[in-house]
Amino acid sequence: MGFDALMTVVVFLTVYVCIAFEWLDKAIAALLGVMALLIMGVIDDHTAATYIDFETIMLLIGMMGIVAVLKKTGFFAMTAVRIAKLTGGQPLRILILFCAATAIISAFLDNVTTVLIMVPIIIELTQGMGLDPRTYVVALAMASNLGGTATLVGDPPNIIIGSMVGLTFNQFLGYLLVPVVIATLVVIAYFRARNRASFLPIDDDLTKLFSVQLLLEKIEFDFRTVKIDRVFLIKSLACLGVAILLFVTQSVTGLSPGVAALTVALVLFIVTRTEIEEILLEIEWSTLLFFAGLFILVGAMEHKGVIAWLAHNIFLRVGSNPYVMTLMVLWVSGIVSGFMDNIPFTITMIPIVQTMLTAHPVPHHILWWALSLGACLGGNLTLIGASANIISAGMLKKYGYDISFGTYTRQSAPGAILSLFISSIVLMVYLWIFL
Amino acid sequence: MSTPDNQSIYNLIRSYMSDMGTSRTTAVALKSYIDAVERLKCEASDFKPMLARLNTVIKNTEPRVIPLVHLVEAFEADMTAGSDLPLEAAKQRAMDLLNRIRVQFQDATARVTANCVTCIAPGDLIIAHLLPPYLREALVRARTERGHSFKVLVVKHDFVRTRELVDDLKAHHIDHLLIPEYNLSHYLKGPAKFFTGAVSVTPDNQAVTPVGTANMVGLCHWYRVPVYLFVESIKFAHKPLADQRIYSEAQVKTEADVTFHMATFSHDFIDLAMIDHIFTETGEIAGRAGAPGSPEQGG
Numbered sequence: 001m002g003f004d005a006l007m008t009v010v011v012f013l014t015v016y017v018c019i020a021f022e023w024l025d026k027a028i029a030a031l032l033g034v035m036a037l038l039i040m041g042v043i044d045d046h047t048a049a050t051y052i053d054f055e056t057i058m059l060l061i062g063m064m065g066i067v068a069v070l071k072k073t074g075f076f077a078m079t080a081v082r083i084a085k086l087t088g089g090q091p092l093r094i095l096i097l098f099c100a101a102t103a104i105i106s107a108f109l110d111n112v113t114t115v116l117i118m119v120p121i122i123i124e125l126t127q128g129m130g131l132d133p134r135t136y137v138v139a140l141a142m143a144s145n146l147g148g149t150a151t152l153v154g155d156p157p158n159i160i161i162g163s164m165v166g167l168t169f170n171q172f173l174g175y176l177l178v179p180v181v182i183a184t185l186v187v188i189a190y191f192r193a194r195n196r197a198s199f200l201p202i203d204d205d206l207t208k209l210f211s212v213q214l215l216l217e218k219i220e221f222d223f224r225t226v227k228i229d230r231v232f233l234i235k236s237l238a239c240l241g242v243a244i245l246l247f248v249t250q251s252v253t254g255l256s257p258g259v260a261a262l263t264v265a266l267v268l269f270i271v272t273r274t275e276i277e278e279i280l281l282e283i284e285w286s287t288l289l290f291f292a293g294l295f296i297l298v299g300a301m302e303h304k305g306v307i308a309w310l311a312h313n314i315f316l317r318v319g320s321n322p323y324v325m326t327l328m329v330l331w332v333s334g335i336v337s338g339f340m341d342n343i344p345f346t347i348t349m350i351p352i353v354q355t356m357l358t359a360h361p362v363p364h365h366i367l368w369w370a371l372s373l374g375a376c377l378g379g380n381l382t383l384i385g386a387s388a389n390i391i392s393a394g395m396l397k398k399y400g401y402d403i404s405f406g407t408y409t410r411q412s413a414p415g416a417i418l419s420l421f422i423s424s425i426v427l428m429v430y431l432w433i434f435l
Numbered sequence: 436m437s438t439p440d441n442q443s444i445y446n447l448i449r450s451y452m453s454d455m456g457t458s459r460t461t462a463v464a465l466k467s468y469i470d471a472v473e474r475l476k477c478e479a480s481d482f483k484p485m486l487a488r489l490n491t492v493i494k495n496t497e498p499r500v501i502p503l504v505h506l507v508e509a510f511e512a513d514m515t516a517g518s519d520l521p522l523e524a525a526k527q528r529a530m531d532l533l534n535r536i537r538v539q540f541q542d543a544t545a546r547v548t549a550n551c552v553t554c555i556a557p558g559d560l561i562i563a564h565l566l567p568p569y570l571r572e573a574l575v576r577a578r579t580e581r582g583h584s585f586k587v588l589v590v591k592h593d594f595v596r597t598r599e600l601v602d603d604l605k606a607h608h609i610d611h612l613l614i615p616e617y618n619l620s621h622y623l624k625g626p627a628k629f630f631t632g633a634v635s636v637t638p639d640n641q642a643v644t645p646v647g648t649a650n651m652v653g654l655c656h657w658y659r660v661p662v663y664l665f666v667e668s669i670k671f672a673h674k675p676l677a678d679q680r681i682y683s684e685a686q687v688k689t690e691a692d693v694t695f696h697m698a699t700f701s702h703d704f705i706d707l708a709m710i711d712h713i714f715t716e717t718g719e720i721a722g723r724a725g726a727p728g729s730p731e732q733g734g
Contacts, residue, residue, distance in 0.1 A: 128443050128446075128447055205485070206475050206489050207441075207444070207488055207492055209470075209475060210444070210471040210489055211444050211447070212471075213467035213470040214444065217463050217467060221451075
C-alpha cells in the first residue's frame with residue numbers, strides 16, 4: 001500500500017473510532033474524514049462526488065418524505081389503538097400482535113418511526129396492567145429489526161445493498177421473507193418461554209380484567225382526541241400503495257426503487273398540499289450527510305486498493321467453499337453489527353463482498369443475503385446495535401423504566417443468536433438447492 | 436390495601452377524571468365492570484370474593500369517585516340477594532344490576548343537564564373552566580333547542596378538555612372567547628355567571644372539584660359573579676372532606692438548573708359558602724352554605 005492508501009486507512013479508522021465511541025456526531029465525523037482526504041489531496045472533490053450512491057440517497061429521501069406525511073394522518077396511532085383493542089389486554093396476545101404488527105410495518109417503513117409509534121402504546125398498556133413493560137419493549141424493538149430485514153426498503157443496510165448492487169424489491173422479499181418469518185416466530189416463542197409468568201392469562205382475575213377494560217377504554221378515548229382527515233389519509237395510503245407497487249414491478253417498469261420512492265413522495269406532497277418546509281424539517285439530513293460521507297470514504301478506500309487488499313488478505317483466506325464464505329459473511333456481519341453502526345459496516349463490506357464474488361462466484365446472490373441478514377439481525381445483539389433499540393430504551397426511560405446495556409443484552413442477545421442460527425440454516429438450504 | 440394492581444387502577448381513574456370529568460369516569464368504570472364480569476372465567480365459589488375485592492378497590496380510589504362509591508354500594512346490596520346462583524347465572528345477574536345502575540345514573544345526569552339549560556338566558560356571559568360533558572351539552576341545547584344567543588368565556592386549562600369545549604362551541608356556532616386563567620379578573624366587572632361541576636359534595640359543606648376551580652370560584656365570589664354548581668345528588672358523600680382521599684404527590688423537579696421539591700394535589704376543594712346556586716337532578720336545592728348532607732337533599 002502506498003502513502004495515499006495508508007492515509008485513507010488512518011482517516012477511515014479515526015472516523016470509525018469517533019463514531020463507535022460517540023466522540024463526534026456521525027455525520028460530522030464522516031464529513032470531517034472526507035475533508036481531511038480532500039485537504040491532503042488524497043482525492044479531489046470531483047472524484048469524491050462520483051463515489052456517492054445517489055440511488056440510495058434518493059430512496060432514503062423518498063421514504064422519509066412518505067413517512068413524514070403518513071405520520072401526520074394519524075394512521076399509525078389508529079393502527080396501534082386497533083391492535084390494543086384486539087389484544088383484549090391478554091399479555092400473550094399483546095406480545096404476539098404488537099410484535100407481528102411492528103414487524104410488518106417495519107418491513108415497509110423505517111424502524112425508528114415504527115417503534116416511536118408502537119412503544120408508547122405498549123408501555124401504557126402493560127404499565128396500566130401492572131406488568132413490567134421492559135420485556136415487551138425489547139421484544140418490540142427486536143421485531144422491528146427483524147421485520148425491516150425482509151424488504152429492500154425496511155432497513156438502511158438493505159437499501160444500501162439493493163441500490164449499490166442492483167437487487168430488486170422482489171428478490172429481497174423472495175429470499176429473506178422465509179428466514180425473517182421463522183426468526184420472528186422463534187424470537188416470540190423465546191420471549192414467552194423466558195418470561196412465562198409474565199404472559200399468563202388474566203381471565204381468572206376480576207380486578208385485573210377491570211383494570212384492563214378501563215385501560216382499553218382510556219387508550220381509545222385518548223385516540224379519539226386525535227383528529228383524522230379521511231381524504232388526507234386515503235391519499236397518503238394510496239401513494240404508499242403505489243410506491244410498493246412500483247417496487248414490486250421494478251423488473252417490468254425498469255424504475256429503480258430510489259426513482260420510484262422519490263417520485264411518489266413528490267406526488268404525495270402535491271396531492272396532499274403539504275408545505276415543503278414542513279417536510280424538509282422531518283427529513284433526517286444528518287443521516288443523509290452521514291451516508292454521503294461514508295460513500296466517499298469507502299469509495300476512496302476502494303480506489304486506493306485498500307478494499308482489495310482487505311478482501312484478499314482476510315476474507316478470501318477462508319477459501320472458495322461457498323458454505324464457509326456465506327457463514328463467515330453472515331456471522332462476522334452479525335457480530336460486528338451488534339456492537340457498531342451497521343450502516344458504515346455495510347458500506348465497507350459491499351466492495352469486499354464484490355471482490356469475494358469476483359474471485360469465487362456464489363449463485364443467487366447468497367452472499368448478499370448473508371450480508372443483509374447479518375447486518376440487520378446482528379443489530380438485535382445489544383442495546384447499541386440498532387437505532388430502534390436506543391430509541392426504545394430512551395422511551396422506556398421517559399416512562400420511568402431504566403434499562404441498562406447489560407439487562408437489554410441479556411434479554412435480546414439469545415434471540416439475536418437464535419435468529420442468526422435460523423438464517424444460517426436457511427442460507428445453507430438455499431446453497432444446497434442452488435449448487 | 437395498596438397493591439400494584441390497585442395503584443394502576445387509581446392512576447387510571449385519576450387520569451380519566453382529569454380528562455373526562457367524574458360523570459363520564461363513572462359511566463366508563465361501570466361499563467368496564469360489566470365487560471370484566473362478562474370475560475371472567477373462575478370457579479363459582481371464587482366469584483363473590485372477587486366482586487368484594489374489586490368493590491373495595493373501587494370504593495378506595497384516590498380521590499374517591501363518590502357517585503361510583505354510591506353505585507357500587509347499591510350494587511353490593513342488590514347482589515346479596517340471590518347469593519346461591521350458579522356462576523353463569525350470578526354473572527348475568529351482576530351484569531344486569533350494573534347495567535340498571537348505569538342507566539339510572541345516566542338518567543340523573545340527563546336531568547342535571549336539563550336543569551342547567553334553564554339557567555342560561557339570552558345575553559348571558561357564561562364563564563366555563565373545566566365543564567363536564569353534561570354541562571357542555573347544556574350549552575349546546577340552550578343554543579340549538581332554545582335558540583338562545585349567549586357568550587361563553589372559556590378559561591384555558593388542559594389541552595384535551597379545553598379543546599373539547601372549544602370544538603363543541605365552534606360546531607354549534609356559540610359565541611366564545613378563550614382566555615388564560617390569569618386574565619380572568621378583566622372579565623368579572625360586568626354581568627356574568629360561573630358554571631362548574633364537582634367530583635363530590637361533602638356533609639361538611641365542601642365541594643371536591645378539578646384543579647384550578649377553587650381559584651376561579653374565589654375570584655368570582657370576590658367580584659360577586661354568581662357561581663352555579665351542577666351535581667347529581669349521587670355525588671353527595673357520606674363522609675367529610677378529610678376522608679375523600681384527595682391524591683397528593685411530592686416530586687423533586689429540576690428546571691433551568693434549579694432543583695426543588697414540589698407538592699401537588701389532584702383536586703381542589705371549595706367551601707359551599709362561596710357557591711350561590713346548587714342544582715341537582717331534582718332542581719335547585721340550596722345556595723350559600725346550604726346543607727347538602729341532609730337526607731332530603733340526597734345525602
